[in-house]
Structures are given as structure tokens and as C-alpha cells.
Amino acid sequence: MTRDVIVRDVGPRDGLQLVKAVVPTETKLDWIRADVAAGVPEIEVCSFVPAHIIPQFADAVDVATEAAKIPDLTASALTPNLKGAQIGFTTGISKINYVMSVSETHNQKNVRRTRAESLEGFRAIVAARDADPNLKGVKIGIGLATSLGCTLEGNVPESETLSLLEQVLEAGADEVMLPDTVGYAHPTQVRSLFSKAIPICGDVPVWTHFHDTRGLGIANALAALETGCIRFDASLAGLGGCPFAPGATGNIALEDLVFLLESEGLKTGVDLEALAVARAIVEAALPDERKFGMILKAGLPKGFVPASQIAAE
């Protein structure tokens, strides 16, 4: 089917990175397969980081290798450095997302490098991909963490975000994410940033990534939608760490995002009733984590016809 908007479940990566219980590889793959069965077109399946830093991703190679084989799925993975990217390249995955922060302080805390060093690291990954003809189809994306605010620096000037955006485009980014990493953004701010970033990016896709730390995540997604953005990260059940730790709470719930988009008449390709199967897997695997997301508990409105179920004329 033709999709008007693309949603990505970042739950297996962002949703799990602060979860203490290590989810078995097969359960992660069950979740990923259930997502795909429901029509989710893209999933961030893991992070290539050393197992001693995040034990949850000790099985990243296995998860990515299996996910890369699933038809109708764009499987992406996160990496903070060249080494992680090189491991990722061996798995057959079609997209590697690098991460650095707009906030210098946050970048130093998060990846222990200056922004200049991070940019160099990104260029090295692009060069490594370009040097290997077997990796021709692999896309290298980059997320500019704290694009909309930082718990350490507070407000992040829009000009800083746009300036770094231009640098990463020059460095060869195939895709860009402008995350509200810590849930500081409000709709007017989102509209302003995305309405400027999208034209700057031209043919390079721009993704939103909203954490719902302060309750405005879905409203921010709506604001981004109004600027013409059509790519949205979210996490099934709104997973993403402890809701009491600023900077570490969950993404907007994938299911509520899909309900927003389908209500607005946009085809996501996702069947909410089928997505409930994926949510049940997550609920069974993580009984002690707080789950968010309302639509699958409340049920679809009586008589509601999702845009994705309306036949094209």
C-alpha cells in the first residue's frame, strides 16, 4: 500500500536502553515480527554499543541480522561510533543511525567527545560505507540529540540546531532526526524548527522523535505534521525508561501516534488491532515497566474507519 506518513517503532532500541530486565533475543524478534505483521514499515531494532555499557544490547548482532531478513521491513540500528557502525555493517541491516548532540555539554556527557570529534566520527562512518561496494544500499542517518532543548544547557537556540544540521548534510547524511530528547519542546517551537529544517534538507528525509516527558509529545507530532513532516519515531506502549528521571522518559506511544495520523486521514499502513498483538508481547516481556498509550486500551471509536482502510479511488 501507499503510505502518506512513515512511523518507526524505536521501542526495541530507545524503549529498551534503560530497561533493567534483559529481554530475550527471541522476544525482541517476536515484537519486531508482530510490528511488521501490523504494517509498521520501519523499526530501530538495536544499538551497537559494548555489552558492558548496555547489557540489553549484547545480542545486537543477532537481532539485527535476523531483522534484516524480514520482508517489508526497513531495519535500522543506532551507533555512537565507527566501531559500532562496522559491526552493524556485518549484519545486513539497511540503515545505521549515528547520534550526536547539538548541546556541547550533552554531547560530552553522552558520547564523551566534543561536537567536532563527533562530526569527524560521522564522516568516518560515511567514508567506511562509501569505501565498501557491498554497502552501497546502506543508508547513514544522524540524530541531532537535544535539537529542541537540553537538561544540561536548557534552551538550545534554533540557530545552533540548524547550523549543525547544515554541517551533517555536508558530511553526507542520508537522513536526519531532530529529536526532542528530553521532552522540552512545545508546538510553536517544533513548527518553527521543522518548517526551516525541511527546506534545508531538500530530498534528505527529516524525522521527528518526541519524548513525552512533559505530556506534549503528541501535540508536538501534530505541529511537525503541519509543517509537512511525514516521518515519525515513536515507541510501542510509550516505552523508554523511568518516567521520573528527567531526560530519560518514554517516547510518544506508537499506537496513539498511529491513531492521531489515521484520524487525520493519513495512511500509516498500520493496523491498530494487529498492533495490539505486538503490545501484548511487550506487556508480557516487561511486566514491571510503566506502559503508556491509550488507544489500545480504550478501543477505536465506534464506526471509526482508519485512513489506511479506505480504498484508494
Added chain:
Amino acid sequence: MTRDVIVRDVGPRDGLQLVKAVVPTETKLDWIRADVAAGVPEIEVCSFVPAHIIPQFADAVDVATEAAKIPDLTASALTPNLKGAQIGFTTGISKINYVMSVSETHNQKNVRRTRAESLEGFRAIVAARDADPNLKGVKIGIGLATSLGCTLEGNVPESETLSLLEQVLEAGADEVMLPDTVGYAHPTQVRSLFSKAIPICGDVPVWTHFHDTRGLGIANALAALETGCIRFDASLAGLGGCPFAPGATGNIALEDLVFLLESEGLKTGVDLEALAVARAIVEAALPDERKFGMILKAGLPKGFVPASQIAAE
């Protein structure tokens, strides 16, 4: 201070009507006083219904009488009929809100009358107020339940809502609410309805009232804001019954609504840190109810200056 937007805490009424634990009168008043101390300008303090139907409101006269004495507060109360209004008139409260549904089926289920009978009932309340010179300052509002959808009838045509709106204006409504009673609405629908309703109402204030049953409540408030609406119902901690029963879940959380509005540069007059005192009262009084609302748990963004704290030039 001058407010750009008016928020109303409907928690003591809508938030409590399905709560099984009867909250003591003094606790309700502590909550109301803490709201007012935080700058909440209006509160729906109770519902005038027979105690055998909703035991929670057996103390409605006491609560309303005390609330009516609080300086800087517009205390309103709900009533489904003339008898309730007449009880309300004795309390000194300055606003009585009547309720009927746009959906005929819902109206019959909710208040056991036809819409025509409900309209007659509304006219009788307006006439009773008009007949008593002592009630000159008392406003009679009306909420058109299911304005944006109905669990029994499904979609409610916008033309039906607008037609009933014109009838209640003719009947003398001083204020109107267009609630999304069951959490079916989406932003485009909200924008469409409010952009038509506000001009029809002219000088008569129009209120939003969003339940967050399906996760779109704050996005819907944003959509209404974009149409020029400046009056918003919400409920502290998002109280409002069981989140698993369609049609009975909580309102949008007052604190997250205030954060949205203040972030957007609009003065609500509400101090979020002071509102935490009111929330603590609710949390202590209702330990077994599910509480929503993110901002007071996450804390304000670093360096955030609420619009209400910016001095007028």
C-alpha cells in the same frame, strides 16, 4: 493579573463522579483552595444530583456554599435538571452548568429525557434565574455532551452539534461547552467545529472539554487554541474515572494543559509549582485511582520562564 486563556479545574466534579471512595468535604475544599492559591481562576466544584445516584456529591451544597465564598474564584457546578439548579441557587455559586447531549441516544441514556425535553428543562432554569432578582449575577451555562462523538451513535455530525448550539443560544445560554465526552475527537475535527462555533456564539464564551481517552486530548486542545478558543476544561492529575471504560476516562491533565499554554506564551495565571500542592492533596486523598499528568513529575524545563511570570511591558 491579566490572563490570555482561562483554565477550569473540573476535577472536583468530573474527576470525582466515578470515583468510589467518597472524598471528605474538607479535603475537597482543601483541593479547591490549593487550586485557587496556585492561580486557577475557575473550578467546577460539584454536581447537584441526588445523593442516592452519586453519593460523592451528597455534600454538594456544603462544598458549593464554601467555594462560593472564596475570593478570586469563579465557582461553577453542574446540574442535570431544574431541581438541581434550584438547590444550586441557594449556595451563592455564580455559575450553573446544565448538561444535555447532541446524540439523542446518549441524552436518553444519560439524563433519561429526549433532547426536546432537555431543552425545555434548560429554558426552565434560565426562567427561574430570570424570575429572581437576587440571582441577577448568576450565569447559566450549558454543556452539549457528545459534541464530537458518541460511544452509542458513533460519529456525531457537525451540523447536529451546530444546530443544537443555535437552539441553546436562543434559549438564553450565557456560556457553552462543546465537550469531547468520550475521547473520540481528532485535531482537524476540533478545528472545524470550534472555528464555526466561536463566530456563531459571538460574545457568549465557548469552552473546550477534552477527555484523553484515546491520547489526543492535549493535541485537541492545541487545535482549539488555534481557532481562537481561550477557555479550557481540564482535571488535576487527569482524574475522571476508570481508564479502561470507554466513555468514562479522565479529562486532560490540568497541569499538562497549563504547561502547553504557558509554553505557547499564553498567560494562564497558574503557577505550576504551586499547583503541585493541590496535586499532592488529590494524590493523598485518592491513593487507588490512576493519576495522569506528566509535567509535575518531570519538572519544568531548565531555564523555563512561564508566560505568566513574564512582566507586562
